[in-house]
Amino acid sequence: MVALGNGTxxxxxxxxxxxxxxxxxxxEKExxxxxxxxGSSLYLRYNEETDEQSTVTFKVFENGNVQLTRKNEDLRMQLFFGDNRRISATYRTPYGDIPIETVTPDLTVRLSEAPLAGKINIDYxxxxxGQLLGEYKIRLHFTT
Structure with a gap:
């Protein structure tokens, strides 16, 4: 992987x-x-403005698993995506922590170096x- 220093x-x-x-x-948004x-992990970070500004970070581990962190002033959600098994996570609110879980039937990460670009597809x-809250699909593409 290309050396990325303080961020590209x-x-x-x-x-x-x-x-x-x-x-x-x-x-849908750019x-x-x-x-x-x-270390051996790749981080992709951006700021998303909806009702409040949130910092969103995708961490891609060496084994291809992904961690998604979304945080703003009052909330912090951290989700883990891996091998189609239940993975515990936490949704931190001003009223306390809410335990949540993800199951990831499909996870694809493709990276290229010249030019530096990639695709992350997550179905979870x-x-x-114990209750299903929803079915989600994330399609993220990036390029330098």
Whole structure:
């Protein structure tokens, strides 16, 4: 992997889709972000402005698993995506922590060095208290 030092600017194209309670919501947006490497993991970070500004970080581990962290002033959600088994996570709110779990039936990470670019596709199920909250799809593409 190319040495990324303090971060390399990237253009990020994000498309998400989730089905929850019979309703499908799609979201599509481009962001300016940064990619950097720490140890054997690759980090992709951008700021997302919705009602509040959130910092979103995708951490790609050497084994291809992915950790997604979304945080703002009041909330912090950390999800783990791996090998189609239930993985515990936490959704931290001002009212306390909510235990959540992900199951990842499909995870694909493709990276290239010249030019530095990549694709991360994640299909996952989100659970809380044993109940299915929704089915989610993330399609992220980035390039320098």
């Amino acid at each position: 600017p990237v253009l990020i194209y994000l498309k998400t889709r989730h089905n929850q309670d019979g309703e499908t919501v799609e979201y 962001f300016q972000g940064q990619i950097f490497q720490m 199920l989100l659970y809380s208290g």
